[in-house]
Amino acid sequence: MSQGEIVAGFLAPHPPHLVYGENPPQNEPRSQGGWEPLRWAYERARRSLDELKPDVLLVHSPHWITQQGHHFLGVPHLRGKSVDPIFPNLFRYTFELDVDVELAEACAAEGAALGLTTKLMRNPHFRVDYGTITTLHMMRPQWDIPVVGLSANNSPYYLTTEEGLEEMDVLGQATRRAIEASGKRAVLLASNTLCHYHFSKEPEPPEDMSKEHPENMAGYLWDMRIIELLRAGRVRETFDILPQFIEEAFAEVKSGAFTWMFAAMGYPELAGELHGYGTVIGTGNAVMEWNLVKAGLARAA
């Protein structure tokens, strides 16, 4: 067996509005569309993912919050209906997915070896959160690639941001080791919004795009600064200012997915490809790709 590797990482945010706007058969509510630029961004990301031919998708979601450790989906097949508690009017999705339990177990074991508390989620009745589902649906609506789902331990909120993100860094290292030992081609999905200031009222209908814009200018400027750095491959600089970005833009990257993904990839100073940016109920969302195959850092399929 050849060594496994991470072939790409994507910043793949999870506003349920994107699923709602697309009207897939799995989602109950119907829309007249909306948020097209972001959905077209995901179309480009889908094509790229297809070419990468990964064996497994790993997704870290801020809407599976755990207090005691970092948890991993650990049931081979999960199905059910996931209703977003915040936007139940937009997201009532019947999901069905296969979990790469072997890799999830390996990630948990590597995390534990590095000193983290880790746990496998073995309950077959578990309802997968809407963050995990939205990111996976937007990246791969066919649902034909096994998944490793990681919870967001609340350490960045319970401890300081810096202490919490240090844990996410360790989680990323553990994830990388497990992938390398697995022999598999893995794609990492960081399910995070950037600036997270949002409107407190929903337009009627919610897909009325004449009402959609950044909630505030400072947050927008922060998003552009971060995206410019990432497009230029200035990753170290991005992480240097990340705590300030989190503080001032209320950025959802605080929950750790973005740090986990970059730690697993070894923080390559690699220009990210922006597939698109757009706001959802005022929050800033970028779909971005770091393709390690194109960069010569991973093998082509």
Next chain:
Amino acid sequence: MSIVCACLLPGSPLPYVRRDNPPWGALATAMEQAGEIVAACEPETLIVYSTQWFAVLDQLWLTRPRMQGLHVDENWHEYGELPFDFAIDLELAEAVIPATQAVEVRSKGVDYDGFPVDTGTIVANAFLNSADRYRLVVASNNLYHDWSTTHALGRIAAAEADRRARRVAVVGVGGLSGAFFRGAIDIAEDRIVRAEDDAWNRRVLDLIVAGDGGKLLEAVPAYAAEARVDMGFKHLAFILGALGDRYAGAEVHGYGPLYGAGGAVVTFRP
């Protein structure tokens, strides 16, 4: 006044799913005692406010005639499922929704199959309403609401109950001190993780029992900050709002650790 009693309960699933563990079993027994006191007051409806039902945009209220399902806790999934099946007091919930406009809170009903009812609401219903005797009005915790908005929501819910001469028990579901053990512990040896939090919890419970509203309200901000109280103790704000800040007596039936955090079972006589 149609509030016949009130109670404060912890929303952790641990006493429900692992009552064989002595520290958690004691809280389960205390919640059963609270259930007996509630039953003796013969309410028709329980108005439940749970810190674990997060809302962000509006103030949400369950408006599905019957909520049924099987919930698995996001963190404590290894201890099994939490089945639930309870009826909603639709008339009262639908009266409260427009009434919150009075304090400039936009409320919305939630009537969706598969809506994720939170662990705290399920646990409270399991201990207080296992025989399915009462209907529920269930209020979310909007993360942007402060103490006074939450207090006002409790007051408005109680006023609408009063207007309909509905006999109600008000139930605030949430924890006390919020610091917890982050890693594995011997659960039989569970304790409040920080001694200073334990002291704070006991002091505040004493103030609740003493019934000195002024001193209690004065202590809450420092308590909430220093002991990292679950959601700033807004579950107490909801109860006090419903009670009009006055009660004839309060009794603590149980107090103990929930993986290092604090939980207490308190009943209030209006």
